[in-house]
Amino acid sequence: MGTFRRGNGGRWAWAAAGVLPPFLPTGVQAHTTFQGLGEFGSGFLHPLTTPPHLLVILGLGLLLGQQVPLRLARPVAAYGGLAAVGLLATASGYHAGVPQAILVMIGLCAGMLVVVAAPLPAFVRPVLGGVAALALGLDSGVDPGTPGVAAAKTLFATGVSLVLWVVNVAFYVSLLPPRQWVQTGVRVAGSWIVAIGFLMLAFALKR
Amino acid sequence: MKTRQIPTADSFQRFALIALVFLVPSVASAHPETGGIGGFVSGFLHPLTGLDHIAAMxxxxxWGAYLGAPAMWLLPVVFPMVMAFGGALGIVGVPLPGTETGIALSGVLLGLAVALALRPPIWVAAVIVGVFAIFHGHAHGTELPHAANAFxxxxxxxxxxxxxxxxxxxLGLLTRWPWGTAVVxxxxxxxxxxxFAFLFGYL
Structure with a gap:
């Protein structure tokens, strides 16, 4: 006859209660208004001033640029399309955002793949780009009270910025010479993204 | 003919007056550990404030430079990742026994590896470095200032x-020259x- 260990359920519940909070939605990373920049400028700078977003953008850009040959059409189409879907979702009333821990984990995955520096199957880049873009888009909503035109300008600028920075990083990384020490420098940058991601996850767990 | 201006008592007084302005105490530069810049400065200085950490890094x-490529680049890629993992354990409060001993031993063993010119297989070197990185990271994570900006x-x-x-x-690249090898x-x-000094409590 099987025995039922009474303590286990409780222990798992405690463990889940300790680990889950950072993965729960906490509200969008609302746009900071930069004095004198207006809605477009503020929206454009938003991804650069939100640490988890920056981590994802850098990780993904390095990963796309590191893969030889540089093929950006499909990943950027998926990335841009799903970023637009995420941003439109926030415009139509989704304000829960994406947990910081999930964004950090996406950046961490991208960083880890940069460290490994192995050629990836063709489908991985669009899939990873799409997931990252959806998360970034959903986490970049404007405050609920923002007027329609201002919100549209801000979200449009954020979308442009999200795509532009990833493409820029990828393009310039792809231009780097194929010398071993340069390529290792890219991997070192990836390892720094992983390290920063680990620490940010720990901070999120601690809270 | 060139003329040279002789400093007068008046100009000395003016110079002294201006110099005195710089000596007037202003608001103290406290050490804020909050905010973006405070967090960066705090994080940047943390690994630089302990001789044991500096020695091991x-x-x-x-050692990486001594082993040559690819170890020269592999070890610095492995170390930050594993150290950050150890740091994360320290931040969330997972205990790690013998942290200080591990840190001191890292200085001893890594230093001896360089001094004795040990050349183990690359994976052995990576494992040794990785294990010690956990101790260093854990110590940093445990001592983390509470108000620091995470990112x-x-x-x-x-x-x-x-x-x-x-x-x-x-420094390790000096091994390209015979005298450099001796220096390294x-x-x-x-x-x-x-x-050893940290291990036996002299430092």
């Missing part, structure tokens, strides 16, 4: 660690001595 770079602290911390490795690699091995010996 430089030793990683030195900028992490960026500063990782960059400072990376720069220490790079300085070790730069002596550096390893010095690091091992620092490690």
């Amino acid at each position: 430089v030793a990683v770079g030195l 900028t602290y992490a960026v500063g911390f990782v960059i400072a660690t990376g720069l220490l490795h790079l300085s070790g690699i730069a 091995r002596a550096g390893g010996g010095l690091i091992a001595c620092v490690g």
Whole structure:
């Protein structure tokens, strides 16, 4: 006859209660208004001033640029399309955002793949780009009270910025010479993204 | 004919007056550990404030350079990732026994590896470096200032660690010359001595 260990359920519940909070939605990373920049400028700078977003953008850009040959059409189409879907979702009333821990984990995955520096199957880049873009888009909503035109300008600028920075990083990384020490420098940058991601996850767990 | 102006008593008084302005006390520059910049400075300085940490980080770079490519680059790639993992354990409060001993031993063993010119297989070197990285990271994570900005602290911390490795690699590149090899091995010996001093409580 099987025995039922009474303590286990409780222990798992405690463990889940300790680990889950950072993965729960906490509200969008609302746009900071930069004095004198207006809605477009503020929206454009938003991804650069939100640490988890920056981590994802850098990780993904390095990963796309590191893969030889540089093929950006499909990943950027998926990335841009799903970023637009995420941003439109926030415009139509989704304000829960994406947990910081999930964004950090996406950046961490991208960083880890940069460290490994192995050629990836063709489908991985669009899939990873799409997931990252959806998360970034959903986490970049404007405050609920923002007027329609201002919100549209801000979200449009954020979308442009999200795509532009990833493409820029990828393009310039792809231009780097194929010398071993340069390529290792890219991997070192990836390892720094992983390290920063680990620490940010720990901070999120601690809270 | 060139004329030279002789400083007068009046100009000395003016100079003294201006100099005095710089000596007037202003608001103290406190050490804020909050905010973006405070977090970065705090994170950047953290690995640089302990001789045991500095010695071990430089030793990683030195040993990597001594082993040559690809170890020269592999070890500095492995170390920050594993150290950050150890840091994460420290931040969330997972205990790690013998942290200080592990840190001191890292100085001893990594220093001796350089001094004795040990050349183990690359995976063995990576495992040794990785194990010690956990101790270093855990110590940093445990001592973390509570009010630090998470992202900028992490960026500063990782960059400072990376720069220490790079300085070790730069020193290690001296091995291209015969006299440089002796200098690098002596550096390893010095690091091992620092490690022993921490291990037996002299530092």
